[in-house]
Amino acid sequence: MTRSAKLRVGRPFRPGILLLGLLWLAVTTLPFLFVVATSLKTQEETYSESVWALPSHLDFGNYLEVLHGSFFTYLRNSFFVVGVSVTLIVLFSAMAAYVFARVPFRLSKPLFGLVVAGMIVPLHAALVPIYLLIRNIGLYDTNFALIGPYIALSLPVSIFILTEFMRQIPRELEEAAQLDGCGTLKIFWRIYFPLSTPGLATVAIYNGIALWNEFIFAYVLTSTPMHRTLPLAMWDFQGQYTSNIPAMLSVVTLTSLPLILVYAFGQERIIKGMMAGSLKG
Structure with missing residues (x-):
């Protein structure tokens, strides 16, 4: 098999590998982003809004409360x-x-x-x-x-x-x-x-x-x-x-x-x- 033929055979696998890499990135990153986003909400916002909703504004009061403890x-x-x-x-x-x-x-x-x-x-x-x-x-x-x-x-x-x-x-x-x-x-x-x-x-x-x-x-x-x-x-x-x-x-x-x-x-x-x-x- 020539080199050009080998490259043609290998090309269809590259998008699949890229897709799997992006999928794994999402699986490992999204839970952490969810934790960070929820930590920036107020307690009232957590219970009144959807779990998946982004914070209406960035509230760092939770971090200050944790660090002062x-x-x-x-x-x-x-x-x-x-x-x-x-x-x-x-x-x-x-x-x-x-x-x-x-x-x-x-x-x-x-x-x-x-x-x-x-x-x-x-x-x-x-x-x-x-x-x-x-x-x-x-x-x-x-x-x-x-x-x-x-x-x-x-x-x-x-x-x-x-x-x-x-x-x-x-x-x-x-x-x-x-x-x-x-x-x-x-x-x-x-x-x-x-x-x-x-x-x-x-x-x-x-x-x-x-x-x-x-x-x-x-x-x-x-x-x-x-x-x-x-x-x-x-x-x-x-x-x-x-x-x-x-x-x-x-x-x-x-x-x-x-x-x-x-x-x-x-x-x-x-x-x-x-x-x-x-x-x-």
């Missing part, structure tokens, strides 16, 4: 809990993955299978035992109440991702380091940890987004605004018989901004980290 306390708690949790998840999962990938021992396969089995356990099935444990050790309603469960529940998938990634690193690098007198710990820190940066970025991004938006454990393990995270900020605008919908969606918009900014400034690095494992061979 406990929003920054929630924001500080989220940064602390998610930052500490993701850092420890990356560190612990990288160390465990290196052992499973490169350190031979008799129980390696059974233990790795046990770790992988942890991925199929429903997270909410552990909610009551974790709640009782946190109360018994005196961490209930503290920032540290969330860090332990977040790390434990995130380790299985993180170890699985990094183990498969580290298995693809050439063993010759490890052998050369051993000839230079490096021990197991030095080999991990000087070779496997730096070369696993794309995989570590994938784990950090995946868990960071999941923990930033986590609701149920934060709701059960904390009870006061002083220690609650951003997903619970909406409860400040929900009463027994009514809810301030625009203010709640203002919280959703503000909560989404840090993730949007991280993606906007680190888009290329994020995509490379997500694709690194599939491109190695």
Whole structure:
């Protein structure tokens, strides 16, 4: 087949790909635009007009009300809990993955299978035992109440991702380091940890987004605004018989901004980290 014939064959698919891209853009963008538009309405306008109607005028009072409340306390708690949790998840999962990938021992396969089995356990099935444990050790309603469960529940998938990634690193690098007198710990820190940066970025991004938006454990393990995270900020605008919908969606918009900014400034690095494992061979 000539080159011109190949181009003619390929052309009919281009409008379809463009259409699918525009459709996906609409699916991902329109819900966020709806949230932003509703957050700019007054509470009376929300209940009196159509849900899909645009705001008659831009009302930023909801944002001022949110920012004058406990929003920054929630924001500080989220940064602390998610930052500490993701850092420890990356560190612990990288160390465990290196052992499973490169350190031979008799129980390696059974233990790795046990770790992988942890991925199929429903997270909410552990909610009551974790709640009782946190109360018994005196961490209930503290920032540290969330860090332990977040790390434990995130380790299985993180170890699985990094183990498969580290298995693809050439063993010759490890052998050369051993000839230079490096021990197991030095080999991990000087070779496997730096070369696993794309995989570590994938784990950090995946868990960071999941923990930033986590609701149920934060709701059960904390009870006061002083220690609650951003997903619970909406409860400040929900009463027994009514809810301030625009203010709640203002919280959703503000909560989404840090993730949007991280993606906007680190888009290329994020995509490379997500694709690194599939491109190695």
